[in-house]
Amino acid sequence: MKIVFIGTGACTPEIGQEVASFVINGNILVDTGWCNVLKMREYGLDPMDIRYLILTHLHQDHYLGLPQLLFYLWAHRVSRKSVSPLVIIGPSQHLNEIVAASKAFLQIKRFSEIVLETDVVPLVPGKTYKGADFVLETIAAKHFSGGGGMEEALSCKITYPSTAQSMVFSGDTSFHPPLAELARKTPMLIHDACHSAPAEAARIAQMADAERLYLIHCQEKAVMMDDVRRIFPRAFMARDGLTVEL
Numbered sequence: 001m002k003i004v005f006i007g008t009g010a011c012t013p014e015i016g017q018e019v020a021s022f023v024i025n026g027n028i029l030v031d032t033g034w035c036n037v038l039k040m041r042e043y044g045l046d047p048m049d050i051r052y053l054i055l056t057h058l059h060q061d062h063y064l065g066l067p068q069l070l071f072y073l074w075a076h077r078v079s080r081k082s083v084s085p086l087v088i089i090g091p092s093q094h095l096n097e098i099v100a101a102s103k104a105f106l107q108i109k110r111f112s113e114i115v116l117e118t119d120v121v122p123l124v125p126g127k128t129y130k131g132a133d134f135v136l137e138t139i140a141a142k143h144f145s146g147g148g149g150m151e152e153a154l155s156c157k158i159t160y161p162s163t164a165q166s167m168v169f170s171g172d173t174s175f176h177p178p179l180a181e182l183a184r185k186t187p188m189l190i191h192d193a194c195h196s197a198p199a200e201a202a203r204i205a206q207m208a209d210a211e212r213l214y215l216i217h218c219q220e221k222a223v224m225m226d227d228v229r230r231i232f233p234r235a236f237m238a239r240d241g242l243t244v245e246l
């Protein structure tokens, strides 16, 4: 299993740090960041290989790159190895709306030659999705939205039954103990360090008895890793371009 962090930052990109987004095994993109196509190419990944997009939730910093990805897949369609449409998985409440808005933004009515094939899979937290070679389990993250209400947001576990390999990512979440259950003994937990304090992410990794913790969705200089490692020694700050093989 191979994870490439194409972005690790918070809500808006910085020079040298794209917004949090990563690629699993070359064909699953988790959240879009702002500039996913450019960043995938920069780190040696081919955006045309992306078959699945998992949107952990539908805050802007997690889907802003969707029109860009769809347009790239169309523009380079002759080189696409897979003939199946892009599968877009995300929280049920607004997923269809965001995909439709992305297509409208690309003016598909005015440019009828632009055909953007997608297979949209709205998931209520708690539901499972079976991909061609993986299983995606989800629980509700604890994520407050702009208006003070709760955002429908997913924390996810991906398992490849053929190799029994798996990993877990939190999406945006405040400290949320049920995540430790989902991440029980996981080889890799990728945890938000913006809505959770880094020490709280370490606490979840400790409760889960995870093998490794990677922090994302934060500015590196804002995190005191020594404090984090006092709670959970096998904690790392993810950096843009970092590749982790499990």
Ligand SMILES: [Zn+2]
Residues within 6 Å of the ligand: 057, 059, 143, 172
């Ligand atoms: Zn969010």
Ligand SMILES: [Zn+2]
Residues within 6 Å of the ligand: 010, 011, 059, 061, 062, 172, 217
């Ligand atoms: Zn976010």
